Amino acid sequence: MRTPIFRRQIFNFIWLALTGMGAILLWLREAPAQQTETKEKFIELSLEDVTRLALENSLDIQIAKFDAYIKRTSLEKAESLFDTFLNARVNFSRNKKMQTSSFLGSDEKEHGFSVGIEKKLPTGTTLTLDAMGTKSRSSSLFVTLNPYNEAEAGITLQQALGRNFFGLADRASIKITKLDIENSEFSSLDDMEKILADVQQAYWDFVLRDTQLVIAGQMFKSAETLYKIYQDKFERGLTEESELLAMEALMTKRYTEVIIAELEKETAKNNLFFLMNSGSFEEKVVPKDQLMTEAQSVNLYEEVKEAVASRRDYKRKQNELKSKGIEIVVNKNALWPEIDLGASLSRNHLDANRSRAWEGLGKNANDEFLVELRFKVPLENRSARADLAKSNLEKEKLLLGLKKIERLVLKEVHDAVNYVNIMQNQVSLYESIVKMHEKKLDKEIERLNYGRSDADTLIRYEEDLLEARRALSSYWHQYRGSLIELERAKNSLLDRYWQEPL
Incomplete structure (x- = not known):
């Protein structure tokens, strides 16, 4: 049977080991800040910063621009019909x-x-x-x-x-080419907006991982405090060894969670740098923006009104209808001798x-x-008649497609608005839930001082608080993402940050 002196020596050794781990962890957290000038470089990034860097440097955005540039060359080819x-x-x-x-x-x-x-000449x-x-x-x-x-x-x-009455067909081909070029530009802008949304989402992923690292550090300190309390009570013979071991296991678990959170933060940072095509993977980043902000609900009517005026797929379909109208006029003229x-x-x-x-x-x-x-004079003129019938049918199809896009805009904006409002409500609820769990854990720690609590209850309450904090940070992250998706649904995200001509 172990003597009290032997037990005290064992737990002193355990305490020294855990203190050493804590010191190592603290060094891992503080060493980069102390070595900024020698080895590592810290930079601060905000949402505005990463958006600007992405617009300037992103390879995907540059590729999307070239799709429009390449399409523009078709105009000169179409106008070559009037070359000398x-x-x-x-x-x-x-x-x-x-x-x-x-x-x-x-x-x-x-x-x-x-x-x-x-x-x-353009007159034919x-x-x-x-x-x-x-x-x-x-x-x-x-x-x-x-x-x-x-x-x-x-x-x-x-x-x-x-x-081709007075060059009608010749001029029509150029008009259709210009509409095709405009549609290509709309497609490139859509691609750029999606890439920009991915960059912003990657930034909030990084902020989420940074927040979760802070939560993991706070929970480690809380577990460390509980362990000290139980170590003191054990040394005074007020608790069992199993209770102390449970707290030691909890503290070790929290320590591993901090390490995993550090890794996830680093991975999120590297992904952000990759999408921006900027920054060195060795650099350390500090986010300027907080994940938590003042969550606000949005109005469906105002968002739909803005979406109708800015949706590029709706404008593309309208241009396709214009092109088809021009084609029908040309095909009608083709019936002439x-x-x-x-x-x-x-x-x-x-x-x-x-x-x-x-x-x-x-x-x-x-x-x-x-x-x-x-x-x-073609006596049957079957080819021209077939082309005209085909064009009229395609126009009817495009009108149905336009109507479908109108419904799609309403659906997507409606879903995006609902998602924003639900996430805002979830954030509000979980903020109160976190406060309840914090208060519950504090009250249980007070009961521990009077010998009216046990390790299992404290561990369970601490797990409840950890899960609530993680859920709150996750809902904040989803709220930030829902705002990005709402801007994408309206096709207004890119216009908010980029007003230059393509």
């Missing part, structure tokens, strides 16, 4: 074939060049300007001017009067001298004028 083309040609020919008439020469030479500019007009120079030589004795130079200049116009009006005016001058040939263009009206009207 420069045409040029140089030729040489010699004909020594046997001829059927003696009036024709047996040896003819010709060399020349031509240069022209061709451009299609194709304009061509040409200039040609030719020098000809013949062995025929019946050629009046031999050799001779011919200078010729002309202008040609082609105008669509039926299908092809009617093309053509007109050309050309003038030439001949002279033995090349310079005088070109100078004579302005002095002599050796003109040729041509006007023509061409028709091409």
